Amino acid sequence: NAGVTQTPKFRILKIGQSMTLQCTQDMNHNYMYWYRQDPGMGLKLIYYSVGAGITDKGEVPNGYNVSRSTTEDFPLRLELAAPSQTSVYFCATRDGTVFSGANVLTFGAGSRLTVL
Amino acid sequence: AQSVTQLDSHVSVSEGTPVLLRCNYSSSYSPSLFWYVQHPNKGLQLLLKYTSAATLVKGINGFEAEFKKSETSFHLTKPSAHMSDAAEYFCVVSEWELTGGGNKLTFGTGTQLKVEL
Numbered sequence: 001n002a003g004v005t006q007t008p009k010f011r012i013l014k015i016g017q018s019m020t021l022q023c024t025q026d027m028n029h030n031y032m033y034w035y036r037q038d039p040g041m042g043l044k045l046i047y048y049s050v051g052a053g054i055t056d057k058g059e060v061p062n063g064y065n066v067s068r069s070t071t072e073d074f075p076l077r078l079e080l081a082a083p084s085q086t087s088v089y090f091c092a093t094r095d096g097t098v099f100s101g102a103n104v105l106t107f108g109a110g111s112r113l114t115v116l
Numbered sequence: 117a118q119s120v121t122q123l124d125s126h127v128s129v130s131e132g133t134p135v136l137l138r139c140n141y142s143s144s145y146s147p148s149l150f151w152y153v154q155h156p157n158k159g160l161q162l163l164l165k166y167t168s169a170a171t172l173v174k175g176i177n178g179f180e181a182e183f184k185k186s187e188t189s190f191h192l193t194k195p196s197a198h199m200s201d202a203a204e205y206f207c208v209v210s211e212w213e214l215t216g217g218g219n220k221l222t223f224g225t226g227t228q229l230k231v232e233l
Contacts, residue, residue: 042223105221109157
């Protein structure tokens with residue numbers, strides 16, 4: 001049971017390049033999230049999705065785009081990469097069938113991106 | 117508005133001694149509270165959660181946390197530290213809301229736990 005799979009694990013980009021971080025889950029969870037983690041800052045929400053075809057912005061969406069064409073996949077697109085986007089990115093999922101603030105997030109292993 | 121404060125960015129203990137990682141929160145409603153652990157180059161893993169049932173919550177690997185509403189605290193403890201406990205720990209507060217993906221989650225800035233021989 002793979003859970004949440006993120007690729008690539010590491011990537012170095014030049015300023016202005018674009019790339020897509022992939023996230024795939026096999027738990028049939030409705031809710032999916034993208035976070036970025038910067039040293040000493042905790043995790044900040046970039047985008048989230050409550051189901052296929054539905055996405056919305058989080059706290060720090062600028063410079064990113066997402067899509068959700070299937071339940072399983074939630075790719076994060078970086079357009080015109082900037083040094084400020086150097087970070088570790090985490091994809092997470094949550095079972096949205098129960099309306100509760102106590103539902104637990106399941107995280108992927110992360111993708112470390114460096115923009116030079 | 118909810119917020120989380122982890123009072124120590126780094127904690128260092130000797131193996132076999134108690135661990136205390138401190139977390140204070142603020143929330144407009146009755147929140148759910150979580151502790152997650154992150155080992156180097158890994159994703160976050162749930163340690164334990166509080167969901168308005170018992171105030172003393174037991175988690176994996178011998179960790180536990182006590183919800184104290186009067187002190188707005190949710191400190192994480194373990195009686196005896198092991199080398200494998202060395203990791204970063206995040207306190208998270210969650211409130212249910214209709215937007216924001218159903219949960220509004222706020223992460224603390226993390227506490228790095230070092231365990232020495």
